[in-house]
Amino acid sequence: MAEVPVEMSLRHGLLGLLAEAPASGYDLTRRFAEVLGPVWPARHPQIYAELTRLADEGLIEVASRGPRGRTAYRITDAGLAEVRRWLAHTETDHTLRVEGVLRSVFFWLMSPQQLQRHLQREVAFYTEMAARYRRLAEAEDRGEYGDEPPVRSLRLAVEAGIRLYETLADWARWAATRPITAPASTAAPATSADPTEPAAGTGAE
Amino acid sequence: MAEVPVEMSLRHGLLGLLAEAPASGYDLTRRFAEVLGPVWPARHPQIYAELTRLADEGLIEVASRGPRGRTAYRITDAGLAEVRRWLAHTETDHTLRVEGVLRSVFFWLMSPQQLQRHLQREVAFYTEMAARYRRLAEAEDRGEYGDEPPVRSLRLAVEAGIRLYETLADWARWAATRPITAPASTAAPATSADPTEPAAGTGAE
DNA sequence: TTACACATGTAACACGTTACATGATTTT
DNA sequence: AAAATCATGTAACGTGTTACATGTGTAA
Numbered sequence: 059m060a061e062v063p064v065e066m067s068l069r070h071g072l073l074g075l076l077a078e079a080p081a082s083g084y085d086l087t088r089r090f091a092e093v094l095g096p097v098w099p100a101r102h103p104q105i106y107a108e109l110t111r112l113a114d115e116g117l118i119e120v121a122s123r124g125p126r127g128r129t130a131y132r133i134t135d136a137g138l139a140e141v142r143r144w145l146a147h148t149e150t151d152h153t154l155r156v157e158g159v160l161r162s163v164f165f166w167l168m169s170p171q172q173l174q175r176h177l178q179r180e181v182a183f184y185t186e187m188a189a190r191y192r193r194l195a196e197a198e199d200r201g202e203y204g205d206e207p208p209v210r211s212l213r214l215a216v217e218a219g220i221r222l223y224e225t226l227a228d229w230a231r232w233a234a235t236r237p238i239t240a241p242a243s244t245a246a247p248a249t250s251a252d253p254t255e256p257a258a259g260t261g262a263e
Numbered sequence: 264m265a266e267v268p269v270e271m272s273l274r275h276g277l278l279g280l281l282a283e284a285p286a287s288g289y290d291l292t293r294r295f296a297e298v299l300g301p302v303w304p305a306r307h308p309q310i311y312a313e314l315t316r317l318a319d320e321g322l323i324e325v326a327s328r329g330p331r332g333r334t335a336y337r338i339t340d341a342g343l344a345e346v347r348r349w350l351a352h353t354e355t356d357h358t359l360r361v362e363g364v365l366r367s368v369f370f371w372l373m374s375p376q377q378l379q380r381h382l383q384r385e386v387a388f389y390t391e392m393a394a395r396y397r398r399l400a401e402a403e404d405r406g407e408y409g410d411e412p413p414v415r416s417l418r419l420a421v422e423a424g425i426r427l428y429e430t431l432a433d434w435a436r437w438a439a440t441r442p443i444t445a446p447a448s449t450a451a452p453a454t455s456a457d458p459t460e461p462a463a464g465t466g467a468e
Numbered sequence: 469t470t471a472c473a474c475a476t477g478t479a480a481c482a483c484g485t486t487a488c489a490t491g492a493t494t495t496t
Numbered sequence: 497a498a499a500a501t502c503a504t505g506t507a508a509c510g511t512g513t514t515a516c517a518t519g520t521g522t523a524a
Binding site for chain 2: 233
Binding site for chain 4: 469470471472473474475476477478479480481482483484485486487488489490491492493494495496
């Protein structure tokens with residue numbers, strides 16, 4: 059209680075999910091993995107630890123105990139107030155941390171062949187993710203999950219997923235058309251003895 | 264040398280920057296803050312610690328010592344090989360971690376007023392960041408930094424910045440038009456007595 | 469009866485931030 | 497002479513991952 063206010067997204071993510079309905083650490087781990095994974099990953103040890111802390115602080119409480127040690131938690135009034143405080147009265151941390159973009163700063167260290175291969179894989183990945191979120195959005199739009207406020211909120215996050223991954227796919231496609239190491243006339247020349255490529259097999263993969 | 268291969272973006276980010284030219288911890292801290300900050304933040308204690316480790320492992324070496332204890336490092340052949348290995352032969356970590364999107368999952372816990380206010384601020388922030396990157400891109404396109412491969416690479420990262428922030432700005436604007444808590448007819452009705460708004464001050468902050 | 473999904477946890481370590489600390493050179 | 501900037505570092509802590517460990521209930 060005499061603690062300084064801390065910012066920490068996982069804790070508020072858990073509180074937010076529990077604001078919808080009681081859930082166990084196991085449930086929450088799955089929701090994080092399935093829905094929030096790409097936006098906010100969290101493994102079970104971290105989740106269980108945080109739940110213990112939240113309970114100690116009175117922001118959540120045990121709702122029920124089930125079969126194999128299953129412990130479901132319910133959010134308390136204090137917990138609800140805390141998520142709301144976080145949402146409405148704290149600054150969003152705007153750090154992005156996109157490794158795919160960080161790597162692009164160093165593309166000049168790759169051979170044109172390696173770069174094309176890399177960007178193709180990136181495009182494939184981002185496209186697939188965009189499609190996955192698009193399917194989710196369509197299911198939601200078909201009303202498969204109802205249209206309660208929590209579902210409408212989730213729809214927004216899903217839309218962000220679609221748009222972000224589409225943007226990254228477009229970006230990677232565009233990047234593939236830009237000459238980096240070669241002074242270049244138009245696009246990739248495909249063949250060239252390249253000193254950046256190690257002689258023999260790359261080993262793994 | 265008998266170490267297991269580790270993945271870790273900061274270390275490769277540093278190696279990548281040093282592949283361009285020798286630099287000190289101070290220089291690298293500034294480059295991370297100025298250019299890579301929004302994509303990959305790193306504070307000086309982490310950078311100095313990592314530089315020490317990289318030097319121990321022979322991936323970089325002291326290039327020169329300057330005025331007030333300044334120590335510039337240069338990448339070694341082993342270091343160059345390591346960045347290249349990372350770029351061409353390791354999987355990109357595709358985790359996004361965007362707090363602004365995580366928060367959207369819980370928008371239903373905010374009053375319409377709070378939500379509009381929040382989204383307005385988000386739009387403002389993302390728009391400003393997009394503009395900042397756009398200015399950088401324009402300077403690069405004007406040739407102000409030359410057109411060497413490292414600059415061309417950086418141009419790609421800058422483009423990603425523009426596109427990602429624009430996407431987020433658009434998304435936030437779109438989100439503001441979607442009814443969450445109200446069953447709604449068209450757009451935001453602006454006034455409504457809302458039980459989600461706590462009566463008095465929320466306390467701290 | 470065997471395997472699988474459910475369910476929770478600990479320990480060790482890797483990564484990252486904040487606060488503190490120190491001192492040198494340069495600019496005003 | 498003071499302030500700003502350069503330049504590096506330590507210590508403590510917060511956050512996040514991996515590997516290990518353990519046991520229960522259900523379905524094949």
